[in-house]
Amino acid sequence: MPFNTPKRILKYFRQDSRAVTPYRVNQWFKWLSPGLSIKRWLLISASGVCFVGLGLAIWIKLTPIFYAIQLVEGFLNKVTTILPSYISGPLVLLLGFLLILWGQSRTVGSITEVFRTDGDEELIDLLLNYRRLNRGPKIVVVGGGTGLSTLLRGLKTYSANITAVVTVADDGGSSGRLRREIGVLPPGDIRSCLAALASEEKLLTELFQYRFKAGDGLVGHSFGNLFLTAMSDITGDLEQAIAASSKVLAVRGQVLPATLSDMRLWAELADGRRIEGESNITHAKGSIIRLGCTPTNPPALPKALQAIEEADFIVIGPGSLYTSIIPNLLVPEIAAAIAKRCQKGNPPIPCIYVCNIMTQPGETQGYSVADHIRAIDRACGRHLFSAVLVQKQSPSETSLIRYAQENSHPVFLDREEVAQLKRRIILANVMDEDEQGLVRHNPQRLAGVLFRWYSRASKMRG
Known part of the structure; x- marks a missing residue:
C-alpha cells in the first residue's frame, strides 16, 4: 500500500x-x-x-x-x-x-x-410538501375515462384539495360485467381516478390496476373493480366504498360519483337510430344528435354539489365527449351548480374545458373545437365555462397516419366559431407521443398550463 x-x-x-x-x-x-x-x-x-x-x-x-x-x-x-x-x-x-x-x-x-x-x-421535506399541497386551491375536475385520470396525475403535484366528479354510466368491460351480474354501479372510472390520485407505494397502486389474465370468470376483471365491488357490499354503497379505498391508497383529494342512481345512457343518431347503453353508442358508428339518460333527472351526490360550491377552480375534461364528460352534466344539479359558480358567482370562479387532441370515431368524427363546445352547451342547456384549452402543435406524421387509419384526426380549431360562442382560447403544447404514435395529454404539462391560467385569472378577479 x-x-x-x-x-x-x-x-x-x-x-x-x-x-x-x-x-x-x-x-x-x-x-x-x-x-x-x-x-x-x-x-x-x-x-x-x-x-x-x-x-x-x-x-x-x-x-x-x-x-x-x-x-x-x-x-x-x-x-x-x-x-x-x-x-x-x-x-x-x-x-x-x-x-x-x-x-x-x-x-x-x-x-x-x-x-x-x-x-x-x-421528514422536513415531507412536511413542507404536505403543507404546500394542503394550501393549494380547491379544484373540481369533471369527466371520466383515461383523460381524467391523466389530468389528475398532474394536478396532485400542485394541490391536495382535488375533487374528481366521475361518471357512472359505463356499461362495458369489467365494469359492465359487474354491473350486469351483481347490480353495482360501474367502478372502472372511479378505480382509475383513485389510482391516479394515490400517493401510496407504487406496488399498491399497480395492484389496484391489475387485471386478471386467467381464471374462470376472472379474466378481464381488475383487482380494483373487484375490491370496490366488495367494499360496496360491505359498507352499503359506492360512496362509502370509495372513502375506504381512498384511505388504503392514501389518496390526495377525493373521488366522487356524480350520482348514485343506476344511470344508463341513450343516444339518438342522425340516421334515426336510438342506441341504448354507453358501450353501444360508440360502436354504433353514427353521428350523435342527442344524448340522454335513464332515469331522466338523476339526483346528484350531495358531496359532489358541496365540492362544486366550495371550489376555487373547475376543470371539465379531457375525455370522451359523449360517454365521459356529458354524462356528468346530464345530472341537472351538477350542471346547475357549475353554472352558478362559473357564470353567476360573485365574482365567478375560473372554469375551463380541456378539449381532446384527436377526434373519436363513433362519437366526434369530424368535430371541431366549436362543435365540442356546442355539444356541451346543448346537453346542459347553458354555458358552463369561459375558456377552452386546445393543443397548439399538430401531432407528428407518424401519429397522423396511424389515427387516419382509424378515421381519427386532430380536432380543428375554428377560432371565429369559438369566439362567437364567447369562449377564450388557451393554446398550449400539452401533448405526448409514444414510439407507436399514440397521442395523449402529458399530465405535468397539462396541469402546469392549467395552474398558470388559474393564477392569472385569480389575479384579474382580485
Whole structure:
C-alpha cells in the first residue's frame, strides 16, 4: 500500500463532509420555514418546561433548589478559576448547542425512518410538501375515462384539495360485467381516478390496476373493480366504498360519483337510430344528435354539489365527449351548480374545458373545437365555462397516419366559431407521443398550463 493512502482517505472524508455539511445545515434551517406550525409548538413546549420547574420550586419551597444552585455556583467558581469566563462561557455554550443539535437531529431522524416512503426524502421535506399541497386551491375536475385520470396525475403535484366528479354510466368491460351480474354501479372510472390520485407505494397502486389474465370468470376483471365491488357490499354503497379505498391508497383529494342512481345512457343518431347503453353508442358508428339518460333527472351526490360550491377552480375534461364528460352534466344539479359558480358567482370562479387532441370515431368524427363546445352547451342547456384549452402543435406524421387509419384526426380549431360562442382560447403544447404514435395529454404539462391560467385569472378577479 502506498504511503500516501491515509492522506487520500483523509482528503476524501474532508471533501465528503464539506459536501454533506451544507446540506444538513440547509435541512435544519428548513424547520424555520413559515407555515410549518412547528416553531410555535417548540416555543410552547419550552415555556411548559419553565413553568414545570417554577411550579416544582414553589411546591417544595425552594429548599432543595437553593442548595442545588449553591452547589452549581461553587462548581462554576472553580471552573472559572482554571479557565477564564471569556473562554469557559463560550465553550459551555458551544457544548449546549451541540447537544441540542445532536438530540434534535437524532429525534428527527428516528421520526423520519417511520414516515419515509421511498427511503430518500427527509421528514422536513415531507412536511413542507404536505403543507404546500394542503394550501393549494380547491379544484373540481369533471369527466371520466383515461383523460381524467391523466389530468389528475398532474394536478396532485400542485394541490391536495382535488375533487374528481366521475361518471357512472359505463356499461362495458369489467365494469359492465359487474354491473350486469351483481347490480353495482360501474367502478372502472372511479378505480382509475383513485389510482391516479394515490400517493401510496407504487406496488399498491399497480395492484389496484391489475387485471386478471386467467381464471374462470376472472379474466378481464381488475383487482380494483373487484375490491370496490366488495367494499360496496360491505359498507352499503359506492360512496362509502370509495372513502375506504381512498384511505388504503392514501389518496390526495377525493373521488366522487356524480350520482348514485343506476344511470344508463341513450343516444339518438342522425340516421334515426336510438342506441341504448354507453358501450353501444360508440360502436354504433353514427353521428350523435342527442344524448340522454335513464332515469331522466338523476339526483346528484350531495358531496359532489358541496365540492362544486366550495371550489376555487373547475376543470371539465379531457375525455370522451359523449360517454365521459356529458354524462356528468346530464345530472341537472351538477350542471346547475357549475353554472352558478362559473357564470353567476360573485365574482365567478375560473372554469375551463380541456378539449381532446384527436377526434373519436363513433362519437366526434369530424368535430371541431366549436362543435365540442356546442355539444356541451346543448346537453346542459347553458354555458358552463369561459375558456377552452386546445393543443397548439399538430401531432407528428407518424401519429397522423396511424389515427387516419382509424378515421381519427386532430380536432380543428375554428377560432371565429369559438369566439362567437364567447369562449377564450388557451393554446398550449400539452401533448405526448409514444414510439407507436399514440397521442395523449402529458399530465405535468397539462396541469402546469392549467395552474398558470388559474393564477392569472385569480389575479384579474382580485
